[in-house]
Amino acid sequence: MLVPVEGPDSPLFALEINPEKAREEFRTANQKHGGSGVKDFMDSMGLGMLAEQLGELKLGELLDTPPPGLDEAIAISKVMQFVESQEYSMFTRIVFDTAPTGHTLRLLSLPDFLDASIGKIMKLKKKITSATSALKSVFGKEETQQDASDKLEQLRERMAKVRDLFRDSETTEFVIVTIPTVMAVNESSRLRASLRKENVPVQRLIVNQVLPPSASDCKFCAMKRKDQMRALDMIQNDPELASLRLIQAPLFDLEIRGVPALKFMGDMVWR
Numbered sequence: 001m002l003v004p005v006e007g008p009d010s011p012l013f014a015l016e017i018n019p020e021k022a023r024e025e026f027r028t029a030n031q032k033h034g035g036s037g038v039k040d041f042m043d044s045m046g047l048g049m050l051a052e053q054l055g056e057l058k059l060g061e062l063l064d065t066p067p068p069g070l071d072e073a074i075a076i077s078k079v080m081q082f083v084e085s086q087e088y089s090m091f092t093r094i095v096f097d098t099a100p101t102g103h104t105l106r107l108l109s110l111p112d113f114l115d116a117s118i119g120k121i122m123k124l125k126k127k128i129t130s131a132t133s134a135l136k137s138v139f140g141k142e143e144t145q146q147d148a149s150d151k152l153e154q155l156r157e158r159m160a161k162v163r164d165l166f167r168d169s170e171t172t173e174f175v176i177v178t179i180p181t182v183m184a185v186n187e188s189s190r191l192r193a194s195l196r197k198e199n200v201p202v203q204r205l206i207v208n209q210v211l212p213p214s215a216s217d218c219k220f221c222a223m224k225r226k227d228q229m230r231a232l233d234m235i236q237n238d239p240e241l242a243s244l245r246l247i248q249a250p251l252f253d254l255e256i257r258g259v260p261a262l263k264f265m266g267d268m269v270w271r
């Protein structure tokens with residue numbers, strides 16, 4: 001559910017997406033009208049053999065052990081739902097906080113893969129539907145199996161839109177956020193390379209938690225800062241990252257929590 005962050009008049013809203021729950025919705029729709037429902041129905045008519053053959057198509061299993069990245073796809077699909085809905089047209093900006101790099105990359109390369117997977121699921125579904133509707137027509141049963149197929153088709157259409165939205169530099173920007181360590185910089189470089197391959201627009205790189213120059217005689221701080229400066233140098237010399245607009249965000253001595261703190265930090269980062 002979309003909730004205002006600061007009370008009723010807040011211009012800032014937040015929403016947590018629970019992919020597991022969304023997947024459950026698909027699974028339930030499938031089970032109700034497809035999977036076991038079909039098998040029971042056919043069993044009751046002495047057609048268990050056919051049901052078993054259909055069972056070998058493992059439709060249920062496809063949803064139980066979804067292809068990698070399906071969770072992210074569903075999350076994005078939910079966001080797309082909001083982008084399309086009139087109710088959400090009041091928003092000027094939608095910030096999508098992605099999962100760690102590996103998931104994000106999977107997500108970006110996913111639409112094509114998923115398109116094929118959904119296509120496969122739907123083909124199987126059609127096979128089952130035509131086999132059972134022949135039987136149903138004999139008994140005059142009108143139950144439809146549209147629900148699950150419709151949801152999959154919807155998911156597929158949304159994925160296509162997401163694919164386009166992510167690549168539209170007029171409306172979308174992918175902001176990479178990293179920290180000044182060698183490992184994080186290397187990871188960000190790989191991320192940028194992958195985003196480039198996928199034609200996703202990137203302009204800015206935020207380096208968070210940069211230690212301010214030490215005013216005191218803190219040896220640890222001086223060492224740490226030197227270490228961070230090395231990572232920052234790496235960014236300047238990295239073929240993937242050097243061309244990006246670099247924004248440094250200092251490490252604050254307090255944990256950034258709550259709207260006033262976030263606003264304070266935001267004002268510094270987005271000057």
Ligand SMILES: Nc1ncnc2c1ncn2[C@@H]1O[C@H](COP(=O)(O)OP(=O)(O)OP(=O)(O)O)[C@@H](O)[C@H]1O
Pocket residue numbers: 100208209210249250251252253254255256257
């Ligand atoms: N510059 C900063 N100064 C002080 N605290 C910070 C700073 N940046 C982040 N933090 C704190 O570090 C913690 C983790 O931050 P955040 O949730 O932004 O990280 P994240 O990388 O997005 O995490 P995840 O990968 O789990 O989403 C939070 O408690 C946040 O307040």
